Amino acid sequence: MGKSENTLIALEAALERIAKxxxxxIPTTRKLSVRAVEEEASLGNGSGYYYPEFVEKVKKTKANIATDNGIHVQTDIQSVRSKLNEQKRIKQNYKEKxxxxxxxxxxxxxxxxHLNDKLVQAxxxxxxxxxxxxDLRKQLAKANRNNITALK
Structure with missing residues (x-):
């Protein structure tokens, strides 16, 4: 057996354990993904993607697990559309704010x-x-001076 076959067997076994x-x-609560299977098989990041059939098998297994749990699995286009709609909703919300x-x-x-104008006027x-x-103080002083009478 070559290294490629051993890697594929390890990935298959890890997928089987996760499916069961x-x-x-990895924790049992972790979502099923190619990366999760790679970690379960103790392999490097991206090593599962050398096997396109295996990637498809992971997707099918994920869909089967989801349908067994009663969860509707969205296709890629549906998930992208739902993300796009969510982004549009968020953008609209920010625009309104x-x-x-x-x-x-x-x-x-x-x-x-308006207040600045009132301040200038005040x-x-x-x-x-x-x-x-x-002016009034000057007039008062002048009037007071005129009322001064000389003492005799």
């Missing part, structure tokens, strides 16, 4: 501009009142 639910090297926050920002900017009014106060 009694793996030696972005638009909402953008509208809030516009309202805050308008309020800020400061101008304060300056006007200060000048008026100075």
């Amino acid at each position: 639910g009694k793996p030696k090297h 972005y638009e909402s926050i953008k509208d809030q920002l516009a309202l805050f900017a308008a309020a800020q501009h 400061l101008a009014r304060i300056d006007d009142l200060n000048y008026e106060n100075i």
Whole structure:
């Protein structure tokens, strides 16, 4: 037997153990995949992909286990479509949040501009009142000076 045949036998045995639910090297809760079978067989990463028939066998076994458990197995196209729909939903959600926050920002900017305008008007009014106060103090001082009578 060559090395290739030994590797394939080890992979087959590992797949068999996982399918029966009694793996030696991986947890029983781990999902079935080519990588899980490679780890169960104590082989390197990617060594199972040299055997396309074996990869197909893993996929069929996975589908059989899923149907035995009552789980509907999706085809590749269905799973890609469901992921795409999920991504579209997430993108739409973020877009709605972005638009909402953008509208809030516009309202805050308008309020800020309005308050800034009111502040400028108030400061101008304060300056006007200060000048008026100075003028009134001068007039009061002048009136008080005119009311001074000489003592005899």
